Amino acid sequence: xxxxxxxxxxxxxxxxxxxxxxxxxxxxxxxxxxxxxxxxxxxxxxxxxxxxxxxxxxxxxxxxxxxxxxxxxxxxxxxxxxxxxxxxxxxxxxxxxxxxxxxxxxxxxxxxxxxxxxxxxxxxxxxxxxxxxxxxxxxxxxxxxxxxxxxxxxxxxxxxxxxxxxxxxxxxxxxxxxxxxxxxxxxxxxxxxxxxxxxxxxxxxxxxxxxxxxxxxxxxxxxxxxxxxxxxxxxxxxxxxxxxxxxxxxxxxxxxxxxxxxxxxxxxxxxxxxxxxxxxxxxxxxxxxxxxxxxxxxxxxxxxxxxxxxxxxxxxxxxxxxxxxxxxxxxxxxxxxxxxxxxxxxxxxxxxxxxxx
Amino acid sequence: xxxxxxxxxxxxxxxxxxxxxxxxxxxxxxxxxxxxxxxxxxxxxxxxxxxxxxxxxxxxxxxxxxxxxxxxxxxxxxxxxxxxxxxxxxxxxxxxxxxxxxxxxxxxxxxxxxxxxxxxxxxxxxxxxxxxxxxxxxxxxxxxxxxxxxxxxxxxxxxxxxxxxxxxxxxxxxxxxxxxxxxxxxxxxxxxxxxxxxxxxxxxxxxxxxxxxxxxxxxxxxxxxxxxxxxxxxxxxxxxxxxxxxxxxxxxxxxxxxxxxxxxxxxxxxxxxxxxxxxxxxxxxxxxxxxxxxxxxxxxxxxxxxxxxxxxxxxxxxxxxxxxxxxxxxxxxxxxxxxxxxxxxxxxxxxxxxxxxxxxxxxxxxxxxxxxxxxxxxxxxxxxxxxxxxxxxxxxxxxxxxxxxxxxxxxxxxxxxxxxxxxxxxxxxxxxxxxxxxxxxxxxxxxxxxxxxxxxxxxxxxxxxxxxxxxxxxxxxxxxxxxxxxxxxxxxxxxxxxxxxxxxxxxxxxxxxxxxxxxxxxxxxxxxxxxx
Numbered sequence: 001x002x003x004x005x006x007x008x009x010x011x012x013x014x015x016x017x018x019x020x021x022x023x024x025x026x027x028x029x030x031x032x033x034x035x036x037x038x039x040x041x042x043x044x045x046x047x048x049x050x051x052x053x054x055x056x057x058x059x060x061x062x063x064x065x066x067x068x069x070x071x072x073x074x075x076x077x078x079x080x081x082x083x084x085x086x087x088x089x090x091x092x093x094x095x096x097x098x099x100x101x102x103x104x105x106x107x108x109x110x111x112x113x114x115x116x117x118x119x120x121x122x123x124x125x126x127x128x129x130x131x132x133x134x135x136x137x138x139x140x141x142x143x144x145x146x147x148x149x150x151x152x153x154x155x156x157x158x159x160x161x162x163x164x165x166x167x168x169x170x171x172x173x174x175x176x177x178x179x180x181x182x183x184x185x186x187x188x189x190x191x192x193x194x195x196x197x198x199x200x201x202x203x204x205x206x207x208x209x210x211x212x213x214x215x216x217x218x219x220x221x222x223x224x225x226x227x228x229x230x231x232x233x234x235x236x237x238x239x240x241x242x243x244x245x246x247x248x249x250x251x252x253x254x255x256x257x258x259x260x261x262x263x264x265x266x267x268x269x270x271x272x273x274x275x276x277x278x279x280x281x282x283x284x285x286x287x288x289x290x291x292x293x294x295x296x297x298x299x300x301x302x303x304x305x306x307x308x309x310x311x312x313x314x315x316x317x318x319x320x321x322x323x324x325x326x327x328x329x330x331x332x333x334x335x336x337x338x339x340x341x342x343x344x345x346x347x348x349x350x351x352x353x354x355x356x357x
Numbered sequence: 358x359x360x361x362x363x364x365x366x367x368x369x370x371x372x373x374x375x376x377x378x379x380x381x382x383x384x385x386x387x388x389x390x391x392x393x394x395x396x397x398x399x400x401x402x403x404x405x406x407x408x409x410x411x412x413x414x415x416x417x418x419x420x421x422x423x424x425x426x427x428x429x430x431x432x433x434x435x436x437x438x439x440x441x442x443x444x445x446x447x448x449x450x451x452x453x454x455x456x457x458x459x460x461x462x463x464x465x466x467x468x469x470x471x472x473x474x475x476x477x478x479x480x481x482x483x484x485x486x487x488x489x490x491x492x493x494x495x496x497x498x499x500x501x502x503x504x505x506x507x508x509x510x511x512x513x514x515x516x517x518x519x520x521x522x523x524x525x526x527x528x529x530x531x532x533x534x535x536x537x538x539x540x541x542x543x544x545x546x547x548x549x550x551x552x553x554x555x556x557x558x559x560x561x562x563x564x565x566x567x568x569x570x571x572x573x574x575x576x577x578x579x580x581x582x583x584x585x586x587x588x589x590x591x592x593x594x595x596x597x598x599x600x601x602x603x604x605x606x607x608x609x610x611x612x613x614x615x616x617x618x619x620x621x622x623x624x625x626x627x628x629x630x631x632x633x634x635x636x637x638x639x640x641x642x643x644x645x646x647x648x649x650x651x652x653x654x655x656x657x658x659x660x661x662x663x664x665x666x667x668x669x670x671x672x673x674x675x676x677x678x679x680x681x682x683x684x685x686x687x688x689x690x691x692x693x694x695x696x697x698x699x700x701x702x703x704x705x706x707x708x709x710x711x712x713x714x715x716x717x718x719x720x721x722x723x724x725x726x727x728x729x730x731x732x733x734x735x736x737x738x739x740x741x742x743x744x745x746x747x748x749x750x751x752x753x754x755x756x757x758x759x760x761x762x763x764x765x766x767x768x769x770x771x772x773x774x775x776x777x778x779x780x781x782x783x784x785x786x787x788x789x790x791x792x793x794x795x796x797x798x799x800x801x802x803x804x805x806x807x808x809x810x811x812x813x814x815x816x817x818x819x820x821x822x823x824x825x826x827x828x829x830x831x832x833x834x835x836x837x838x839x840x841x842x843x844x845x846x847x848x849x850x851x852x853x854x855x856x857x858x859x860x861x862x863x864x865x866x867x868x869x870x871x872x873x874x875x876x877x878x879x880x881x882x883x884x885x886x887x888x889x
Contacts, residue, residue: 062475070468092462092475099465116463153482158455179493182486184479191506195493 016043016050017303019294020072022065022083022093023287027107028053029276030284031082033268034291044299051291052078061184065089069096079303080105082290085283086209086234087111087156094121103309105294107286108255110233111159115336120309122331124286124293124324125255126339128160131233134341135253136167138230139205146176148201150192152208152234153180160207160232176201183212190219197223206231206250210346213250236282236344254344255282256326265325289324296322371600374571382564386557393553400546404539410464411535417461418528421474422521424454425481429514432488436503436510439495447492451485473527477520484513575603579610591618662713669713673706727851729874730766732798732806733758739775740796743783752786753793754779762798763874764806770847775810777840778867782812789815791864800873805853808869816859823857844869 021031031051038049052075054068065084072078073096080103084090090109097104098118106114106123110131114123139147149164151157161178168175177199181192193216196204204220204227206213213235220227231252258269258280268288272280293315294308301307315322316330323329332338428450435443458478462471487510494503575598585593591614595607680703683695737756747754764771775796782794791814798808817823824841841855848855853871860866 062478063472066468066471066475092471095462095466095471096468113459153486155459158452162452180482180486180489182482185483185486191490191493195490198493198497 014047015077016048017079017295017298018050018052018075018077019291020052020054020075020078020081020083021287021291022054022068022072022081022085022089023107024085024283025055026276026278026281027085027283027287028055029272030268030280030287031291033271033275033284034288034295038292038295044295047303049291049295062088062092065093066096069093073097073100073102078102079298079305080294080308082107082287082294084109087114088154090114090121090123091117091155094118097121101309102305103294103312105290105312107290108233108283110255111156112163113155113159115333119313122312122336124290124326124329124337125233126341127333127336128156128163128232130339131253131341132160132163132167134339135164135205135230135232136171136173138251138343139168139173139203140171142203142228142230144173144201144203144228146199146201147173147203147205148177148179148196148199149175149205149207150179150181150196152212153182156234157207164205164207181208181212183209189216192216193219193223196220200224202226202228204229206235206252208232209234210236210252231346233282233341235346250346251343252346254342255340256285257340257342258285258344260327262325262327268325285326289326289329292324293322293329371572371602374600378564378567382560385560389553389556389560393550396549397546400542404542407535407538411532414461414464415528415532417457418524421454421457421461421477422525424450424457425477425484425517425521428454428481428488429484429517432484432491432510432514435488436491436495436507439492444492447488451481454481470524470527470531473520473524477517477524480513480517480520484510484517487513571599575599579603579606582610582614586614586617591621666710666713669706669710673703673710676702676706727765727767729763730768730771731760732762732764732771732808732871733760735766735768735771736775736796736798736808739772739779742772742776743779747783747793750783750787752783752791754783754796755793756796758796758798758808762800762806764808764851764853764871765874766851766871767847770850774844774847774869777844778810778869781840781867782810782814782865785814785816785865786812791815804873806871806873808871810867810869811860811864812866813860813864816863816865817857820857820859824855 019031019035021028023031031053035049035051038044043049052072054071065088068084069081069092072081081093081097082105084093084106085108087106087109088111090104090106091111091114094104094106094114094117098120101120104117104121106121108125109123110125110128112127112129114121115127147168149161151161157180165175165178177196179192179195189212201224204224206229208231210231213231229250231250233253233255235250235252236254258265265285268285269280272278272284293312297308297311301311311319312331316328316332321328321330327340329337428447431443431447431450435447455478458474458481461474462478466474487506491503491506491510494500494506579595582593582595594611594614598604598607676699680695680699683691683699686692686695733756736758740754740756744754779794779796785791786793791812794810794812796808796810798806800806824845845855848869848871851871853869855870856868858866858868
């Protein structure tokens with residue numbers, strides 16, 4: 001009887017490893033593709049990987065992020081979390097993960113404050129301390145007459161705006177207007193456009209996400225025809241839907257060079273395009289790598305939260321960098337990745353990324 | 358000796374035990390004190406850290422409240438009187454408030470507190486955007502529109518105030534909880550200190566009990582044994598002790614008790630000797646008194662005997678003459694008179710003369726000359742004097758003495774001793790029945806010769822009185838009661854002793870103990886020393 005019981009226990013499917021995922025609808029497929037890839041290839045040491053997908057709000061609401069984080073850390077089977085989708089949510093949730101000792105890999109959180117999130121928080125992008133001079137250089141290259149800055153009034157936009165203002169000041173580029181907006185408020189979109197039009201900028205630096213920008217594209221094009229737009233990485237977090245008839249192309253910072261000669265990246269792009277009927281974005285590609293990286297950590301050190309964190313802390317430092325589809329991953333700057341920016345161009349319906357100058 | 362008796366205590370010394378107890382006690386006390394101090398320090402540090410964190414959070418919370426209030430004030434002033442000063446103040450206060458919120462969020466917070474701050478942050482973001490929009494309208498000269506927007510700004514401000522008020526209430530609640538937790542902590546600290554104090558008291562009790570069992574009880578036992586010794590129980594001893602020091606004391610005590618016991622035994626023995634000496638002295642004194650009595654009696658008897666001797670001699674001479682004359686008378690009647698009267702007269706005169714002679718000998722002072730006398734020859738002579746009498750009575754007498762055995766004595770007195778004892782034996786054999794007398798002598802291997810006069814007669818009726826002068830068991834007129842007295846006196850003069858005992862089944866044995874002669878006798882003395 002005992003042998004029978006042992007045989008039954010031995011024949012049971014192994015308990016799958018679980019990774020929490022808190023991403024937007026466009027970023028989440030990247031994690032799913034990575035998981036499918038892992039499980040197709042035998043899982044992690046024969047154990048399948050399962051995503052605990054809670055989804056993230058497109059606006060990065062901190063209260064929602066906290067709620068998701070609390071739910072994930074309450075499940076002891078969750079070994080790590082990939083998320084959240086933006087800096088504000090990632091930073092809010094990071095305190096929960098660090099206090100409960102759960103590894104967090106934020107794929108796209110760029111705010112400098114994330115470096116202070118704690119030892120359990122990692123990110124696959126560089127701090128905005130590097131993006132600000134990158135954008136400032138592009139602004140300078142445009143030789144604009146009048147520059148206006150619009151930033152999302154959260155931890156991401158405020159800090160990036162502050163950094164950029166400092167860089168532009170160093171480049172002696174005057175800013176005619178600096179206007180905040182809040183993504184959750186759509187009622188005052190016309191006020192933002194009218195306020196912006198009052199300053200008659202020739203170049204708009206958009207330090208926010210693309211969703212809100214989509215909504216003001218038409219009035220903005222009418223109020224400021226010929227306006228050139230440079231957007232930060234938040235713009236590429238999701239695919240922009242631009243009306244090219246009223247506004248030209250928008251150049252935005254990309255955290256991932258999608259044109260790099262990497263067959264896996266191209267294969268993933270192809271798979272994503274086929275499944276989602278749209279081009280892969282930064283969040284999806286970085287989430288793909290985040291899942292692969294965590295799977296590698298679990299394979300190396302076992303399903304233990306602390307040992308996974310320990311292993312990750314050595315990646316790219318006293319251990320080799322991990323080669324993901326987005327390039328080598330090395331946590332060299334307090335849990336952040338080395339900067340590797342490029343410019344993407346978004347325009348009507350089918351954004352075609354290309355290398356930035 | 359001590360070392361050999363300290364087996365139980367080998368390796369265990371009181372000093373070591375006390376050292377161990379002292380070390381353990383001090384270590385435990387030190388550990389307890391260190392623990393208490395550490396606990397107090399730790400608690401104090403925790404309280405200080407918590408207080409510091411709490412105060413820092415409180416300062417940040419206060420700054421957030423103040424900054425957001427100042428920012429609101431700056432916004433409304435800007436709308437009332439547009440100018441760059443209020444806008445700059447608005448931005449500065451906003452940035453500061455935002456920084457404080459970010460700093461605050463990096464602290465370990467409850468989910469509720471975190472959500473509250475995030476709510477303030479979002480309300481603050483909305484308020485700032487609404488205020489900026491109003492500023493733009495006001496700056497563009499669109500005052501009416503700006504005032505219309507005031508309602509929106511008011512709503513944002515109210516939302517911000519509401520969030521801040523909730524936050525403030527939460528902070529107040531948290532402060533109360535913090536105070537309560539401190540009170541609990543202080544209570545725990547009191548308990549911990551009480552626990553430490555209790556542990557120290559318990560330790561003290563354990564140490565006291567240990568000392569009581571290991572030190573005081575052995576001492577009490579020692580005191581008890583000392584008390585028993587003081588009360589005379591010299592057999593009281595202390596058993597081996599667990600610790601070397603006590604064992605040494607116990608051994609010393611036992612040694613002392615042994616010495617006391619030995620001294621006591623010695624005193625008892627000396628007392629016994631003293632008692633015996635006293636008894637001997639009393640006996641000697643009685644002997645001396647008796648001797649003096651006898652001496653006085655002897656002198657009196659000597660005088661009396663001397664005075665009687667001459668008349669008796671005359672009477673005896675006359676009686677013998679008379680007897681002879683009567684015996685030679687031709688008449689029968691006259692001869693019969695001789696036989697009937699003269700002969701008893703002579704016989705009684707002879708007996709009276711013998712009695713007087715015995716009295717003279719009894720009263721006579723000891724002679725000064727003792728010499729080596731051949732025992733066998735001397736006693737054979739005495740036996741020869743009485744052999745005819747034995748034969749007449751049908752009794753036997755035999756001498757069994759080695760020929761070379763000599764004793765210290767006066768030959769004549771020794772003969773008298775033998776004659777008296779032989780006569781007594783013969784009288785006993787005649788009156789009480791019996792076959793005869795055997796005289797034997799043996800050398801005891803030392804300085805004495807034992808001479809035994811052994812008869813198979815009826816034995817001596819009262820041996821205790823046998824040697825008392827004038828005591829006789831013979832019929833009246835037959836004995837004087839001085840025979841054994843003379844024997845005793847003569848033998849004492851020789852340096853010997855006389856004892857008598859009855860023999861089973863019948864008979865008596867007189868043992869004369871005489872000093873053996875150191876050398877063979879040079880000549881025999883046959884002279885009779887008869888005092889007239």
